[in-house]
Amino acid sequence: MSKEKPYPPQYYQDYLRLETILDSQKLKSDEYGQHAHDEMLFIIIHQVYELWFKQILFELDSVLDIFSKKEINETHIGTAVSRLSRIIEIQKILIDQIHVLETMTPMDFLDFRDFLIPASGFQSVQFRKIENKLGLKVEDRYTYGDANYCTYLHESDQEKIKASESEKSLFDLMESWLERTPFLNWGETSFWDEYEQAVSNMLHDDRRLIETNEKLSVIEKEKHLTEYAKTEVSFGVVLDKTLHNKMVEDGNWRLSLKATQAALLIQLYRDQPILLNPYRLLTKLADIDELFTTWRYRHALMVSRMIGRKIGTGGSTGSEYLNKTAEKHRIFTDISELTTFLIPRSALPSLPIEVQDNLGFYFHVKENK
Amino acid sequence: MSKEKPYPPQYYQDYLRLETILDSQKLKSDEYGQHAHDEMLFIIIHQVYELWFKQILFELDSVLDIFSKKEINETHIGTAVSRLSRIIEIQKILIDQIHVLETMTPMDFLDFRDFLIPASGFQSVQFRKIENKLGLKVEDRYTYGDANYCTYLHESDQEKIKASESEKSLFDLMESWLERTPFLNWGETSFWDEYEQAVSNMLHDDRRLIETNEKLSVIEKEKHLTEYAKTEVSFGVVLDKTLHNKMVEDGNWRLSLKATQAALLIQLYRDQPILLNPYRLLTKLADIDELFTTWRYRHALMVSRMIGRKIGTGGSTGSEYLNKTAEKHRIFTDISELTTFLIPRSALPSLPIEVQDNLGFYFHVKENK
Amino acid sequence: MSKEKPYPPQYYQDYLRLETILDSQKLKSDEYGQHAHDEMLFIIIHQVYELWFKQILFELDSVLDIFSKKEINETHIGTAVSRLSRIIEIQKILIDQIHVLETMTPMDFLDFRDFLIPASGFQSVQFRKIENKLGLKVEDRYTYGDANYCTYLHESDQEKIKASESEKSLFDLMESWLERTPFLNWGETSFWDEYEQAVSNMLHDDRRLIETNEKLSVIEKEKHLTEYAKTEVSFGVVLDKTLHNKMVEDGNWRLSLKATQAALLIQLYRDQPILLNPYRLLTKLADIDELFTTWRYRHALMVSRMIGRKIGTGGSTGSEYLNKTAEKHRIFTDISELTTFLIPRSALPSLPIEVQDNLGFYFHVKENK
């Protein structure tokens, strides 16, 4: 870098193209001669949202790139974790920004709402690309009527989105990476045997908790026990090929058995230095999922306070749509739900020494004498 | 105050009873000789929650007191608004604090979870009192099995809660206050006629938006129109005694017709100085509702990450319970949904001059010459 | 509005000019063939900052407009308060956004820092306009060397900023408005006499607190008492023309005596309904000041962690500049410091009944019988 110095001097306003950017707010209410003060905020906050979406896509693409590589080393995972962390910080801002929009009252919004129809946040091309790149499948989208989620978009925009449908998503790449992790191969048989035993003990204890609870009525006990039976079955997801397949078929699980097992091992042995970054990676994915859920949910609350039960500018009952998608559009729930399968540290099979050596490293700092 | 000065000097640690408070953390894991580092956090954060609940109850009681008075003047409403604002700031902390609890990992929790059973946040006496005092009705509570929401509590605690069931709640008192507001009586006939006309125009326009939308398929249009018909009916809540009663019977509305109308007028004419504090009051109530909803919801997400689908320490599938109550335990939804009935400022009937004089005041600052 | 319906349909991406906005990020590192991943974030976050600055200026201009009117009624003040509240919510986002920038490490920044020189946030035209419009005087600016704060800007940009120097600022307009408020004229003599007496009692008590404190050494007592003497003198700001002038000359006070007194009365009698909005207005101004202070301060901490003691891209030791301006560029400190002059409610002279009638209104809600 140093040879070519000095580079031509930059001017802040030009470097950031501020002349263009700050001249891109054209109020429809002004065009129609009915100035509505709050339309400026409406435009600017949506432009800010879209700038952040661009940044999220930029980070997401770089992470997809990393996980598309044939060899993924520790440093790569570290980089991916940093970039996902950045997405998370941006998501927090997306959520906090709703407070700014909430300074616009419903009456203020009514002053220009009719001018915008049917433009609406549902038409954000970038946001749909983000959802696709994360791994939301077309068939898992909440749809309103029969409409495809791209119906209302211009053709060129539809194409951009379709492209992102067919690429490998972060979910897909993360799944393959998990399946390829070497730590699945050590002491496999014995580990899963010991783990199954520990689970069985734990479930047995929990069932007894219900059965011996004197405060529960007969009906309540039955309810609890029925539900508990389901929990027992759910362990099949990680322990049994047939039960796992069944869960996947029924739409209650998505991650492959092999990837599920690898993810669980990462959670269980995350104290191993080499598993620290893989563990952080899984956590970040669950965080991103949770924050988009929170965002949709907070957004729905805000829309509901803004327009009540009226239809949104996009022609749908907006707050309902957002509420429905909040849960339905989650992608990494399997990761969050791995906690179901944790067992106490005391019951955890200890790592055979060869595996420890293979997996991690021990780095002892000795006294300086 | 000045005569009795000086007061005996106070010592910080004594004034705050720190010796007692800081000696109230007894780890069960220590008692059983199995020290679990994270139990300390578990105890302290719950104690902090309960201290904040005490403060919320203290503010809530003072607001209930204000609204129990025969005469409620403007200053009283101002005081109520300040105290509700304080509750809101505390609620934000309750929500943010979840981040501290999230530094405890599921594995860390498993280290002491079994020692606590069946103690659980569901047993918080103060939180149930808050819900009752706000106006949650016993029959509106989400119940698990047949169990009453007090089943698991000691008898003396059950009594405390029962007492709060029979007192007038904030919802009740706010409703009576709204019904008594004088501004309901002005130009009544003409106002509701003009308002009804404005609503009808607005609905007509909105319906046309659906009918003329070429992008919608026949089926989608039908769906939209069915939904729209519901919206039209929903205006009965504020315009029609019979439809209002029907909505109340069906459990879709709670506020009396008279109170609903008064609340809507406050929203529509909130620019009038005298309606500023009443408007802020209604807004704060909706905020409190929304923040408790967010708190339950965020809490549910956290519990779900902590224990997965396992049963909570209280013997129920914790995260499900919280998720169910998040929406079901809302109390002031009628207030939030008033935005459904807003009409554009341009369509708003203007206040007759006598009413303006009666209602507010105009305080002109003249140039100093 | 209804006659002209329907308006031509809007398309989200076009309405927001997204094609332009999302195409305005050109990385210098790419231009020089040395792609630095984090430059994208650097560009986007600064563009977002500038969009928010535009919104702040838009709200600020509308508030300046309101206070430039000959007659300012209650509703106007209400509108001003809402718009200042919006600025406050935006400021919170400006501060929170620093967390996003902090995901860029110092090493990542070094990868493209040299390409940008001397572009720097110090060149933000909009931010300087905000400071001028709020009321920062040229002579109160912290300067580095002899340089005028516009030295590094293009001429056309310098002109834009100079224009904002000569306009009446929010500080100026707020001061005139305070001077014109009618409530200064009631019972003036008697009020200030009673207030002076109450102050004198309070100060006397406080002095005794120091003198009778047995734990203080002779030297400490002397120190405290010297400082206390200053407090006594400082009351001159609100009570004595000569002392007030002296404080202004010494640069320790800015607000005129008349405006200071009006502002203090608003604080003391803010429970009066008619003073509620004026009180909120003063509070918002102090909030805005405090939040820009916090922003500069947090920004300085971030820069210091990013570049250490190195010079900034603008050629100055960045973090030091920001730290210096944090306190020095405050504008409404006089408002915040009014609390110095509060006296206990019990010592507060009560309002003569004619003044109460004149000032406010009492709006009794009677029982419905």
Added chain:
Amino acid sequence: MSKEKPYPPQYYQDYLRLETILDSQKLKSDEYGQHAHDEMLFIIIHQVYELWFKQILFELDSVLDIFSKKEINETHIGTAVSRLSRIIEIQKILIDQIHVLETMTPMDFLDFRDFLIPASGFQSVQFRKIENKLGLKVEDRYTYGDANYCTYLHESDQEKIKASESEKSLFDLMESWLERTPFLNWGETSFWDEYEQAVSNMLHDDRRLIETNEKLSVIEKEKHLTEYAKTEVSFGVVLDKTLHNKMVEDGNWRLSLKATQAALLIQLYRDQPILLNPYRLLTKLADIDELFTTWRYRHALMVSRMIGRKIGTGGSTGSEYLNKTAEKHRIFTDISELTTFLIPRSALPSLPIEVQDNLGFYFHVKENK
């Protein structure tokens, strides 16, 4: 754990000792028959602060324990990082909580302020212990008058604090740990030679930036260059024993040369997997420092708005004290300022292969074929 099951059932209110805790708020204003509503908040928020201080001390002690061990392995550092992260989340709450206190107005505070004198947050034993345990030295404390920082405390409390003065602080232990890290020993000579060269190039470039800047006046240039000379000297801190000693003597640096060098290497090569946790550790320490600084600063702003320039309940001019300590009581500034010594990745000497093998590990995930 499983053998002894089931444990005796716990009751939420008893487990948390709520009867005691919720009965520990005794209002002085009630005792004197002059009920001041806001005193409850004052008590509760301070009790909450002290509960959080207890939690911080608990985590801090466990981290001190870890670093007092003879052998510190990677897992230990991971645990320390988690616990410091928890302290950080608590600190964020300490700061946010100020918003709750700000709902108390200055007038409300005056209603009970006199009853509390001289009790004051300055008397918090726990907070002083936190400062000591982090590594604040008695001689570095900002003092008011000649008074020792414990003067106003009861003797038993003074003793508790004194004890924490003589123990090894987190600063001390972190310094020894850094000095003992093995990675200081590799390729030492050559590394520091190459680094010195890279620094010299970078400084040379930066100096030329000033010299060739046509916009700077002669005086400005001189100012910049003088300041720059200081930057050059400051590199001695990491490169030169004599200059380092000088900086330490002058009170401008605290960390030993060896520890400084180790910390810098951790920063420079933090992409190495094995340095990830040490890097996070250093970052957390800087974060904790920064957050306490922000807390003191925000606290000072709040006190200043609450009491203006009056003396605090503890007999000192409160906001000034807090403002002075905000910067002066920082402990890990050396860590934050290490960024001064970073050099671009491109100029970074690459790690000899034996060192890489020794330090870290490479963990390649191969394609599964």
